[in-house]
Amino acid sequence: MNYPLVFKAAILTEIGKPLVIDNIEFKGPLLDGQILVKMKYSGICGKQTDEIDGKAPDAFIPHLLGHEGSAEVMDIGSKVTKTKKGDLVVLHWRKGSGIQSETPLYYRNRIRVNSGWVTTFNEYAVVSENRLTVIPQKSDPIVAALFGCVVTTGVGVILNEAKVESDDTVVIYGCGGIGLCAVQAANSKKPKKLIAIDVNEKALDMAKEFGATDIINPGKEDALKRVLEMTEGKGVSKVFVCVGIIKVLEEGVEMTSIPGECYIVGVPPKGAQMKVEAHAVMHERNIIGTLGGGTYPDEAIPEYFKLQNEGKLRLEKLVSYVGDFENINDAIEKMRGDVSGRCVVKF
Ligand SMILES: [Zn+2]
Structure with missing residues:
Protein backbone atom coordinates (compact mmCIF):
# COMPACT_ATOMS: atom_id res chain seq x y z
CA MET A 1 0.00 0.00 0.00
CA ASN A 2 1.26 3.46 -0.82
CA TYR A 3 1.09 6.07 1.91
CA PRO A 4 0.02 8.74 2.53
CA LEU A 5 -3.51 7.69 1.75
CA VAL A 6 -6.24 10.28 1.18
CA PHE A 7 -9.90 9.26 1.38
CA LYS A 8 -13.38 10.50 2.19
CA ALA A 9 -14.75 10.48 5.70
CA ALA A 10 -17.94 11.68 7.37
CA ILE A 11 -16.68 13.85 10.21
CA LEU A 12 -18.52 15.07 13.28
CA THR A 13 -17.34 18.69 13.46
CA GLU A 14 -20.21 20.22 15.42
CA ILE A 15 -22.93 18.83 17.70
CA GLY A 16 -26.39 18.93 16.17
CA LYS A 17 -25.13 19.47 12.62
CA PRO A 18 -24.92 17.02 9.70
CA LEU A 19 -21.61 15.19 9.37
CA VAL A 20 -19.12 16.89 7.05
CA ILE A 21 -17.98 14.73 4.14
CA ASP A 22 -14.40 15.63 3.34
CA ASN A 23 -11.00 14.16 2.56
CA ILE A 24 -8.76 13.09 5.39
CA GLU A 25 -5.20 11.82 5.24
CA PHE A 26 -3.49 8.87 6.87
CA LYS A 27 0.24 9.36 6.55
CA GLY A 28 1.24 5.82 7.43
CA PRO A 29 2.98 3.53 8.02
CA LEU A 30 0.78 1.14 10.01
CA LEU A 31 1.95 0.59 13.59
CA ASP A 32 2.04 -2.72 15.48
CA GLY A 33 -1.42 -4.31 15.50
CA GLN A 34 -2.96 -1.80 13.08
CA ILE A 35 -4.84 -2.97 10.00
CA LEU A 36 -5.92 -0.90 7.01
CA VAL A 37 -9.32 -1.87 5.66
CA LYS A 38 -11.45 -0.65 2.77
CA MET A 39 -15.05 -0.31 3.89
CA LYS A 40 -17.84 -2.24 2.17
CA TYR A 41 -20.89 -1.44 4.34
CA SER A 42 -21.51 0.36 7.60
CA GLY A 43 -24.54 0.21 9.85
CA ILE A 44 -25.79 3.24 11.76
CA CYS A 45 -26.79 2.79 15.35
CA GLY A 46 -28.30 4.83 18.15
CA LYS A 47 -24.87 5.47 19.65
CA GLN A 48 -23.94 7.55 16.61
CA THR A 49 -27.20 9.50 16.43
CA ASP A 50 -26.77 10.22 20.17
CA GLU A 51 -23.21 11.43 19.57
CA ILE A 52 -24.32 13.66 16.69
CA ASP A 53 -27.26 15.02 18.71
CA GLY A 54 -25.09 15.68 21.75
CA LYS A 55 -26.99 13.19 23.94
CA ALA A 56 -23.74 11.34 24.57
CA PRO A 57 -20.94 13.77 25.44
CA ASP A 58 -18.17 13.87 22.83
CA ALA A 59 -14.81 15.26 23.93
CA PHE A 60 -13.11 14.30 20.65
CA ILE A 61 -14.50 16.69 18.03
CA PRO A 62 -13.55 16.66 15.16
CA HIS A 63 -14.33 12.99 15.46
CA LEU A 64 -14.83 9.95 13.22
CA LEU A 65 -17.78 7.73 14.07
CA GLY A 66 -19.30 4.31 13.43
CA HIS A 67 -18.70 0.93 15.02
CA GLU A 68 -20.38 -1.74 12.94
CA GLY A 69 -19.23 -2.56 9.44
CA SER A 70 -17.87 -4.98 6.90
CA ALA A 71 -14.63 -4.39 5.05
CA GLU A 72 -11.75 -5.87 3.08
CA VAL A 73 -8.25 -5.99 4.54
CA MET A 74 -5.81 -3.96 2.41
CA ASP A 75 -2.66 -3.90 4.53
CA ILE A 76 -1.47 -5.11 7.92
CA GLY A 77 0.96 -3.65 10.44
CA SER A 78 3.69 -5.71 12.09
CA LYS A 79 2.79 -8.32 14.72
CA VAL A 80 -0.70 -8.82 13.22
CA THR A 81 -1.51 -12.55 13.13
CA LYS A 82 -5.29 -12.64 12.95
CA THR A 83 -5.84 -11.57 9.36
CA LYS A 84 -4.14 -11.08 6.00
CA LYS A 85 -4.58 -8.97 2.89
CA GLY A 86 -7.81 -9.73 1.01
CA ASP A 87 -9.76 -11.09 4.01
CA LEU A 88 -13.40 -10.12 4.49
CA VAL A 89 -13.87 -8.87 8.05
CA VAL A 90 -16.52 -7.65 10.47
CA LEU A 91 -15.57 -4.47 12.34
CA HIS A 92 -16.90 -4.33 15.91
CA TRP A 93 -16.59 -2.22 19.02
CA ARG A 94 -16.32 -5.08 21.48
CA LYS A 95 -12.82 -6.33 22.13
CA GLY A 96 -11.80 -9.64 20.63
CA SER A 97 -8.45 -11.40 20.44
CA GLY A 98 -5.34 -9.71 19.08
CA ILE A 99 -3.39 -6.57 19.75
CA GLN A 100 -5.01 -3.37 20.93
CA SER A 101 -3.04 -0.94 18.82
CA GLU A 102 -2.52 2.80 19.07
CA THR A 103 -5.46 4.78 17.65
CA PRO A 104 -4.72 6.06 14.13
CA LEU A 105 -3.56 9.56 13.28
CA TYR A 106 -5.79 11.15 10.65
CA TYR A 107 -5.53 14.72 9.44
CA ARG A 108 -7.86 17.12 7.68
CA ASN A 109 -6.05 20.21 6.39
CA ARG A 110 -3.23 19.38 8.81
CA ILE A 111 -5.59 19.36 11.79
CA ARG A 112 -5.90 16.08 13.69
CA VAL A 113 -9.21 14.24 13.30
CA ASN A 114 -9.76 12.02 16.32
CA SER A 115 -10.64 8.37 16.00
CA GLY A 116 -11.01 5.36 18.24
CA TRP A 117 -9.80 1.80 17.61
CA VAL A 118 -12.51 1.28 15.04
CA THR A 119 -14.54 3.67 12.87
CA THR A 120 -16.78 2.86 9.93
CA PHE A 121 -17.99 6.21 8.55
CA ASN A 122 -14.92 6.51 6.29
CA GLU A 123 -13.88 4.91 2.99
CA TYR A 124 -10.75 3.42 4.56
CA ALA A 125 -10.13 2.79 8.24
CA VAL A 126 -7.11 1.92 10.33
CA VAL A 127 -8.46 -0.55 12.84
CA SER A 128 -6.98 -2.23 15.89
CA GLU A 129 -6.46 -5.99 15.47
CA ASN A 130 -8.79 -6.73 18.41
CA ARG A 131 -11.69 -4.84 16.76
CA LEU A 132 -12.11 -7.09 13.72
CA THR A 133 -13.07 -10.69 13.00
CA VAL A 134 -12.43 -12.58 9.77
CA ILE A 135 -15.51 -14.14 8.14
CA PRO A 136 -15.89 -16.48 5.12
CA GLN A 137 -15.37 -14.75 1.74
CA LYS A 138 -18.83 -15.73 0.52
CA SER A 139 -20.65 -13.99 3.40
CA ASP A 140 -23.20 -11.32 2.52
CA PRO A 141 -21.31 -8.08 3.29
CA ILE A 142 -24.53 -6.16 4.08
CA VAL A 143 -25.61 -8.59 6.78
CA ALA A 144 -22.00 -8.89 7.95
CA ALA A 145 -21.94 -5.18 8.78
CA LEU A 146 -24.71 -5.71 11.33
CA PHE A 147 -22.59 -8.21 13.24
CA GLY A 148 -20.47 -5.35 14.58
CA CYS A 149 -23.06 -4.14 17.08
CA VAL A 150 -26.78 -4.68 16.66
CA VAL A 151 -26.67 -8.45 16.08
CA GLY A 292 -23.29 -5.49 23.88
CA GLY A 293 -24.84 -8.83 24.79
CA GLY A 294 -21.75 -9.73 26.83
CA THR A 295 -20.35 -11.36 23.70
CA TYR A 296 -16.77 -12.23 22.77
CA PRO A 297 -16.57 -11.45 19.03
CA ASP A 298 -14.22 -14.35 18.15
CA GLU A 299 -16.86 -16.81 19.37
CA ALA A 300 -20.15 -14.97 18.89
CA ILE A 301 -19.68 -13.79 15.29
CA PRO A 302 -18.99 -17.26 13.78
CA GLU A 303 -21.71 -18.81 15.95
CA TYR A 304 -24.39 -16.30 14.92
CA PHE A 305 -23.30 -16.51 11.27
CA LYS A 306 -23.95 -20.22 11.49
CA LEU A 307 -27.47 -19.58 12.79
CA GLN A 308 -28.01 -17.12 9.94
CA ASN A 309 -26.78 -19.64 7.35
CA GLU A 310 -29.06 -22.31 8.84
CA GLY A 311 -32.03 -19.95 8.46
CA LYS A 312 -32.60 -19.71 12.24
CA LEU A 313 -31.85 -16.01 12.01
CA ARG A 314 -33.04 -13.89 9.09
CA LEU A 315 -30.98 -10.83 9.71
CA GLU A 316 -31.07 -9.68 6.08
CA LYS A 317 -34.71 -8.74 6.68
CA LEU A 318 -33.62 -6.15 9.23
CA VAL A 319 -31.98 -4.00 6.57
CA SER A 320 -34.65 -1.42 5.85
CA TYR A 321 -32.56 0.97 3.76
CA VAL A 322 -29.25 0.92 1.89
CA GLY A 323 -27.88 4.32 0.84
CA ASP A 324 -24.61 5.59 -0.61
CA PHE A 325 -21.90 6.66 1.81
CA GLU A 326 -21.89 10.16 0.28
CA ASN A 327 -25.49 10.51 1.45
CA ILE A 328 -24.87 9.19 4.95
CA ASN A 329 -26.65 12.17 6.51
CA ASP A 330 -29.86 11.09 4.76
CA ALA A 331 -29.41 7.56 6.10
CA ILE A 332 -28.87 8.94 9.61
CA GLU A 333 -32.06 10.97 9.25
CA LYS A 334 -33.95 7.85 8.12
CA MET A 335 -32.57 5.97 11.11
CA ARG A 336 -34.04 8.62 13.42
CA GLY A 337 -37.44 8.41 11.76
CA ASP A 338 -37.78 4.67 11.18
CA VAL A 339 -36.39 2.52 13.93
CA SER A 340 -37.96 -0.75 12.81
CA GLY A 341 -34.86 -2.08 11.15
CA ARG A 342 -31.40 -0.94 10.28
CA CYS A 343 -30.13 1.65 7.81
CA VAL A 344 -26.88 0.75 6.12
CA VAL A 345 -24.54 2.75 3.88
CA LYS A 346 -22.61 1.30 0.95
CA PHE A 347 -19.10 2.39 -0.01
ZN1 LIG B 1 -23.94 0.29 18.15
Whole structure:
Protein backbone atom coordinates (compact mmCIF):
# COMPACT_ATOMS: atom_id res chain seq x y z
CA MET A 1 0.00 0.00 0.00
CA ASN A 2 1.26 3.46 -0.82
CA TYR A 3 1.09 6.07 1.91
CA PRO A 4 0.02 8.74 2.53
CA LEU A 5 -3.51 7.69 1.75
CA VAL A 6 -6.24 10.28 1.18
CA PHE A 7 -9.90 9.26 1.38
CA LYS A 8 -13.38 10.50 2.19
CA ALA A 9 -14.75 10.48 5.70
CA ALA A 10 -17.94 11.68 7.37
CA ILE A 11 -16.68 13.85 10.21
CA LEU A 12 -18.52 15.07 13.28
CA THR A 13 -17.34 18.69 13.46
CA GLU A 14 -20.21 20.22 15.42
CA ILE A 15 -22.93 18.83 17.70
CA GLY A 16 -26.39 18.93 16.17
CA LYS A 17 -25.13 19.47 12.62
CA PRO A 18 -24.92 17.02 9.70
CA LEU A 19 -21.61 15.19 9.37
CA VAL A 20 -19.12 16.89 7.05
CA ILE A 21 -17.98 14.73 4.14
CA ASP A 22 -14.40 15.63 3.34
CA ASN A 23 -11.00 14.16 2.56
CA ILE A 24 -8.76 13.09 5.39
CA GLU A 25 -5.20 11.82 5.24
CA PHE A 26 -3.49 8.87 6.87
CA LYS A 27 0.24 9.36 6.55
CA GLY A 28 1.24 5.82 7.43
CA PRO A 29 2.98 3.53 8.02
CA LEU A 30 0.78 1.14 10.01
CA LEU A 31 1.95 0.59 13.59
CA ASP A 32 2.04 -2.72 15.48
CA GLY A 33 -1.42 -4.31 15.50
CA GLN A 34 -2.96 -1.80 13.08
CA ILE A 35 -4.84 -2.97 10.00
CA LEU A 36 -5.92 -0.90 7.01
CA VAL A 37 -9.32 -1.87 5.66
CA LYS A 38 -11.45 -0.65 2.77
CA MET A 39 -15.05 -0.31 3.89
CA LYS A 40 -17.84 -2.24 2.17
CA TYR A 41 -20.89 -1.44 4.34
CA SER A 42 -21.51 0.36 7.60
CA GLY A 43 -24.54 0.21 9.85
CA ILE A 44 -25.79 3.24 11.76
CA CYS A 45 -26.79 2.79 15.35
CA GLY A 46 -28.30 4.83 18.15
CA LYS A 47 -24.87 5.47 19.65
CA GLN A 48 -23.94 7.55 16.61
CA THR A 49 -27.20 9.50 16.43
CA ASP A 50 -26.77 10.22 20.17
CA GLU A 51 -23.21 11.43 19.57
CA ILE A 52 -24.32 13.66 16.69
CA ASP A 53 -27.26 15.02 18.71
CA GLY A 54 -25.09 15.68 21.75
CA LYS A 55 -26.99 13.19 23.94
CA ALA A 56 -23.74 11.34 24.57
CA PRO A 57 -20.94 13.77 25.44
CA ASP A 58 -18.17 13.87 22.83
CA ALA A 59 -14.81 15.26 23.93
CA PHE A 60 -13.11 14.30 20.65
CA ILE A 61 -14.50 16.69 18.03
CA PRO A 62 -13.55 16.66 15.16
CA HIS A 63 -14.33 12.99 15.46
CA LEU A 64 -14.83 9.95 13.22
CA LEU A 65 -17.78 7.73 14.07
CA GLY A 66 -19.30 4.31 13.43
CA HIS A 67 -18.70 0.93 15.02
CA GLU A 68 -20.38 -1.74 12.94
CA GLY A 69 -19.23 -2.56 9.44
CA SER A 70 -17.87 -4.98 6.90
CA ALA A 71 -14.63 -4.39 5.05
CA GLU A 72 -11.75 -5.87 3.08
CA VAL A 73 -8.25 -5.99 4.54
CA MET A 74 -5.81 -3.96 2.41
CA ASP A 75 -2.66 -3.90 4.53
CA ILE A 76 -1.47 -5.11 7.92
CA GLY A 77 0.96 -3.65 10.44
CA SER A 78 3.69 -5.71 12.09
CA LYS A 79 2.79 -8.32 14.72
CA VAL A 80 -0.70 -8.82 13.22
CA THR A 81 -1.51 -12.55 13.13
CA LYS A 82 -5.29 -12.64 12.95
CA THR A 83 -5.84 -11.57 9.36
CA LYS A 84 -4.14 -11.08 6.00
CA LYS A 85 -4.58 -8.97 2.89
CA GLY A 86 -7.81 -9.73 1.01
CA ASP A 87 -9.76 -11.09 4.01
CA LEU A 88 -13.40 -10.12 4.49
CA VAL A 89 -13.87 -8.87 8.05
CA VAL A 90 -16.52 -7.65 10.47
CA LEU A 91 -15.57 -4.47 12.34
CA HIS A 92 -16.90 -4.33 15.91
CA TRP A 93 -16.59 -2.22 19.02
CA ARG A 94 -16.32 -5.08 21.48
CA LYS A 95 -12.82 -6.33 22.13
CA GLY A 96 -11.80 -9.64 20.63
CA SER A 97 -8.45 -11.40 20.44
CA GLY A 98 -5.34 -9.71 19.08
CA ILE A 99 -3.39 -6.57 19.75
CA GLN A 100 -5.01 -3.37 20.93
CA SER A 101 -3.04 -0.94 18.82
CA GLU A 102 -2.52 2.80 19.07
CA THR A 103 -5.46 4.78 17.65
CA PRO A 104 -4.72 6.06 14.13
CA LEU A 105 -3.56 9.56 13.28
CA TYR A 106 -5.79 11.15 10.65
CA TYR A 107 -5.53 14.72 9.44
CA ARG A 108 -7.86 17.12 7.68
CA ASN A 109 -6.05 20.21 6.39
CA ARG A 110 -3.23 19.38 8.81
CA ILE A 111 -5.59 19.36 11.79
CA ARG A 112 -5.90 16.08 13.69
CA VAL A 113 -9.21 14.24 13.30
CA ASN A 114 -9.76 12.02 16.32
CA SER A 115 -10.64 8.37 16.00
CA GLY A 116 -11.01 5.36 18.24
CA TRP A 117 -9.80 1.80 17.61
CA VAL A 118 -12.51 1.28 15.04
CA THR A 119 -14.54 3.67 12.87
CA THR A 120 -16.78 2.86 9.93
CA PHE A 121 -17.99 6.21 8.55
CA ASN A 122 -14.92 6.51 6.29
CA GLU A 123 -13.88 4.91 2.99
CA TYR A 124 -10.75 3.42 4.56
CA ALA A 125 -10.13 2.79 8.24
CA VAL A 126 -7.11 1.92 10.33
CA VAL A 127 -8.46 -0.55 12.84
CA SER A 128 -6.98 -2.23 15.89
CA GLU A 129 -6.46 -5.99 15.47
CA ASN A 130 -8.79 -6.73 18.41
CA ARG A 131 -11.69 -4.84 16.76
CA LEU A 132 -12.11 -7.09 13.72
CA THR A 133 -13.07 -10.69 13.00
CA VAL A 134 -12.43 -12.58 9.77
CA ILE A 135 -15.51 -14.14 8.14
CA PRO A 136 -15.89 -16.48 5.12
CA GLN A 137 -15.37 -14.75 1.74
CA LYS A 138 -18.83 -15.73 0.52
CA SER A 139 -20.65 -13.99 3.40
CA ASP A 140 -23.20 -11.32 2.52
CA PRO A 141 -21.31 -8.08 3.29
CA ILE A 142 -24.53 -6.16 4.08
CA VAL A 143 -25.61 -8.59 6.78
CA ALA A 144 -22.00 -8.89 7.95
CA ALA A 145 -21.94 -5.18 8.78
CA LEU A 146 -24.71 -5.71 11.33
CA PHE A 147 -22.59 -8.21 13.24
CA GLY A 148 -20.47 -5.35 14.58
CA CYS A 149 -23.06 -4.14 17.08
CA VAL A 150 -26.78 -4.68 16.66
CA VAL A 151 -26.67 -8.45 16.08
CA THR A 152 -24.15 -9.31 18.77
CA THR A 153 -26.12 -7.14 21.22
CA GLY A 154 -29.64 -8.35 20.39
CA VAL A 155 -28.80 -11.99 19.78
CA GLY A 156 -26.10 -12.06 22.47
CA VAL A 157 -28.34 -10.97 25.33
CA ILE A 158 -30.81 -13.76 24.50
CA LEU A 159 -28.46 -16.66 23.77
CA ASN A 160 -25.28 -15.71 25.59
CA GLU A 161 -26.47 -13.92 28.72
CA ALA A 162 -30.08 -14.86 29.47
CA LYS A 163 -29.77 -18.30 27.85
CA VAL A 164 -33.46 -18.35 26.90
CA GLU A 165 -34.88 -21.88 26.72
CA SER A 166 -38.15 -23.49 25.63
CA ASP A 167 -39.66 -23.37 29.15
CA ASP A 168 -39.23 -19.58 29.35
CA THR A 169 -41.86 -16.95 28.75
CA VAL A 170 -40.35 -13.87 27.14
CA VAL A 171 -41.16 -10.21 26.62
CA ILE A 172 -39.15 -8.07 24.19
CA TYR A 173 -40.08 -4.46 24.96
CA GLY A 174 -39.00 -2.25 22.07
CA CYS A 175 -38.66 -3.67 18.56
CA GLY A 176 -36.00 -1.54 16.91
CA GLY A 177 -32.95 -3.23 15.39
CA ILE A 178 -31.75 -4.73 18.67
CA GLY A 179 -35.24 -5.79 19.77
CA LEU A 180 -35.93 -7.50 16.43
CA CYS A 181 -32.61 -9.37 16.64
CA ALA A 182 -33.66 -10.41 20.14
CA VAL A 183 -37.06 -11.62 18.86
CA GLN A 184 -35.35 -13.74 16.18
CA ALA A 185 -32.85 -15.20 18.64
CA ALA A 186 -35.55 -15.98 21.23
CA ASN A 187 -37.70 -17.58 18.53
CA SER A 188 -34.83 -19.96 17.70
CA LYS A 189 -35.40 -21.48 21.19
CA LYS A 190 -39.22 -21.64 20.86
CA PRO A 191 -40.18 -20.28 24.30
CA LYS A 192 -43.71 -20.87 25.61
CA LYS A 193 -44.58 -17.24 24.96
CA LEU A 194 -42.72 -14.62 22.97
CA ILE A 195 -44.43 -11.28 23.45
CA ALA A 196 -43.25 -8.26 21.44
CA ILE A 197 -44.20 -4.75 22.58
CA ASP A 198 -43.79 -1.56 20.57
CA VAL A 199 -45.77 1.57 19.68
CA ASN A 200 -44.79 1.17 16.01
CA GLU A 201 -47.17 -1.12 14.08
CA LYS A 202 -44.58 -1.83 11.38
CA ALA A 203 -42.13 -3.00 14.04
CA LEU A 204 -44.83 -5.25 15.51
CA ASP A 205 -45.56 -6.74 12.07
CA MET A 206 -41.88 -7.57 11.71
CA ALA A 207 -41.76 -9.06 15.23
CA LYS A 208 -44.70 -11.26 14.30
CA GLU A 209 -42.95 -12.36 11.12
CA PHE A 210 -39.85 -13.20 13.18
CA GLY A 211 -41.81 -15.47 15.50
CA ALA A 212 -43.48 -13.35 18.21
CA THR A 213 -46.47 -15.32 19.54
CA ASP A 214 -48.23 -12.17 20.75
CA ILE A 215 -47.87 -8.46 20.06
CA ILE A 216 -48.91 -5.48 22.15
CA ASN A 217 -49.05 -1.82 21.17
CA PRO A 218 -48.80 0.23 24.40
CA GLY A 219 -50.08 3.25 22.48
CA LYS A 220 -53.41 1.44 22.24
CA GLU A 221 -53.63 -0.65 25.40
CA ASP A 222 -52.05 -1.06 28.82
CA ALA A 223 -49.08 -3.36 28.12
CA LEU A 224 -48.45 -4.33 31.74
CA LYS A 225 -52.08 -5.23 32.33
CA ARG A 226 -52.16 -7.30 29.14
CA VAL A 227 -48.97 -9.24 29.97
CA LEU A 228 -50.26 -10.03 33.46
CA GLU A 229 -53.60 -11.20 32.00
CA MET A 230 -51.77 -13.45 29.58
CA THR A 231 -49.72 -15.05 32.38
CA GLU A 232 -52.35 -15.52 35.10
CA GLY A 233 -50.96 -12.54 36.97
CA LYS A 234 -47.47 -14.02 37.27
CA GLY A 235 -45.55 -12.09 34.62
CA VAL A 236 -42.96 -13.63 32.31
CA SER A 237 -39.68 -15.27 33.27
CA LYS A 238 -37.43 -13.10 31.07
CA VAL A 239 -38.02 -9.49 30.05
CA PHE A 240 -35.71 -7.56 27.72
CA VAL A 241 -36.22 -3.82 27.74
CA CYS A 242 -34.66 -2.52 24.53
CA VAL A 243 -35.67 1.13 24.99
CA GLY A 244 -33.92 3.52 27.33
CA ILE A 245 -37.04 5.12 28.81
CA ILE A 246 -37.30 4.92 32.61
CA LYS A 247 -41.09 4.52 32.68
CA VAL A 248 -40.79 1.59 30.24
CA LEU A 249 -38.02 0.04 32.32
CA GLU A 250 -40.16 0.23 35.45
CA GLU A 251 -43.02 -1.36 33.54
CA GLY A 252 -40.67 -4.06 32.25
CA VAL A 253 -39.61 -4.89 35.79
CA GLU A 254 -43.26 -5.14 36.86
CA MET A 255 -43.90 -7.64 34.04
CA THR A 256 -41.14 -9.90 35.34
CA SER A 257 -42.18 -12.94 37.34
CA ILE A 258 -40.84 -13.61 40.84
CA PRO A 259 -38.33 -15.18 40.48
CA GLY A 260 -37.43 -13.88 37.03
CA GLU A 261 -35.00 -11.70 35.14
CA CYS A 262 -35.38 -8.26 33.63
CA TYR A 263 -32.56 -7.19 31.31
CA ILE A 264 -31.72 -3.54 30.68
CA VAL A 265 -30.67 -3.52 27.01
CA GLY A 266 -31.61 -0.01 25.81
CA VAL A 267 -29.52 2.90 27.07
CA PRO A 268 -31.24 4.99 29.77
CA PRO A 269 -30.21 8.65 30.27
CA LYS A 270 -27.18 9.01 32.52
CA GLY A 271 -28.16 9.98 36.05
CA ALA A 272 -31.81 8.90 35.67
CA GLN A 273 -33.22 6.91 38.59
CA MET A 274 -35.79 4.14 38.46
CA LYS A 275 -38.20 2.85 41.12
CA VAL A 276 -38.44 -0.84 41.87
CA GLU A 277 -40.19 -2.85 44.51
CA ALA A 278 -37.34 -3.94 46.79
CA HIS A 279 -39.29 -6.88 48.26
CA ALA A 280 -39.67 -8.38 44.77
CA VAL A 281 -35.97 -7.90 43.98
CA MET A 282 -35.05 -9.65 47.22
CA HIS A 283 -37.21 -12.56 46.08
CA GLU A 284 -35.07 -12.83 42.95
CA ARG A 285 -36.89 -10.64 40.51
CA ASN A 286 -33.43 -9.79 39.23
CA ILE A 287 -32.55 -6.70 37.23
CA ILE A 288 -29.56 -7.27 34.98
CA GLY A 289 -27.61 -4.80 32.85
CA THR A 290 -26.08 -5.90 29.58
CA LEU A 291 -23.41 -4.30 27.45
CA GLY A 292 -23.29 -5.49 23.88
CA GLY A 293 -24.84 -8.83 24.79
CA GLY A 294 -21.75 -9.73 26.83
CA THR A 295 -20.35 -11.36 23.70
CA TYR A 296 -16.77 -12.23 22.77
CA PRO A 297 -16.57 -11.45 19.03
CA ASP A 298 -14.22 -14.35 18.15
CA GLU A 299 -16.86 -16.81 19.37
CA ALA A 300 -20.15 -14.97 18.89
CA ILE A 301 -19.68 -13.79 15.29
CA PRO A 302 -18.99 -17.26 13.78
CA GLU A 303 -21.71 -18.81 15.95
CA TYR A 304 -24.39 -16.30 14.92
CA PHE A 305 -23.30 -16.51 11.27
CA LYS A 306 -23.95 -20.22 11.49
CA LEU A 307 -27.47 -19.58 12.79
CA GLN A 308 -28.01 -17.12 9.94
CA ASN A 309 -26.78 -19.64 7.35
CA GLU A 310 -29.06 -22.31 8.84
CA GLY A 311 -32.03 -19.95 8.46
CA LYS A 312 -32.60 -19.71 12.24
CA LEU A 313 -31.85 -16.01 12.01
CA ARG A 314 -33.04 -13.89 9.09
CA LEU A 315 -30.98 -10.83 9.71
CA GLU A 316 -31.07 -9.68 6.08
CA LYS A 317 -34.71 -8.74 6.68
CA LEU A 318 -33.62 -6.15 9.23
CA VAL A 319 -31.98 -4.00 6.57
CA SER A 320 -34.65 -1.42 5.85
CA TYR A 321 -32.56 0.97 3.76
CA VAL A 322 -29.25 0.92 1.89
CA GLY A 323 -27.88 4.32 0.84
CA ASP A 324 -24.61 5.59 -0.61
CA PHE A 325 -21.90 6.66 1.81
CA GLU A 326 -21.89 10.16 0.28
CA ASN A 327 -25.49 10.51 1.45
CA ILE A 328 -24.87 9.19 4.95
CA ASN A 329 -26.65 12.17 6.51
CA ASP A 330 -29.86 11.09 4.76
CA ALA A 331 -29.41 7.56 6.10
CA ILE A 332 -28.87 8.94 9.61
CA GLU A 333 -32.06 10.97 9.25
CA LYS A 334 -33.95 7.85 8.12
CA MET A 335 -32.57 5.97 11.11
CA ARG A 336 -34.04 8.62 13.42
CA GLY A 337 -37.44 8.41 11.76
CA ASP A 338 -37.78 4.67 11.18
CA VAL A 339 -36.39 2.52 13.93
CA SER A 340 -37.96 -0.75 12.81
CA GLY A 341 -34.86 -2.08 11.15
CA ARG A 342 -31.40 -0.94 10.28
CA CYS A 343 -30.13 1.65 7.81
CA VAL A 344 -26.88 0.75 6.12
CA VAL A 345 -24.54 2.75 3.88
CA LYS A 346 -22.61 1.30 0.95
CA PHE A 347 -19.10 2.39 -0.01
ZN1 LIG B 1 -23.94 0.29 18.15
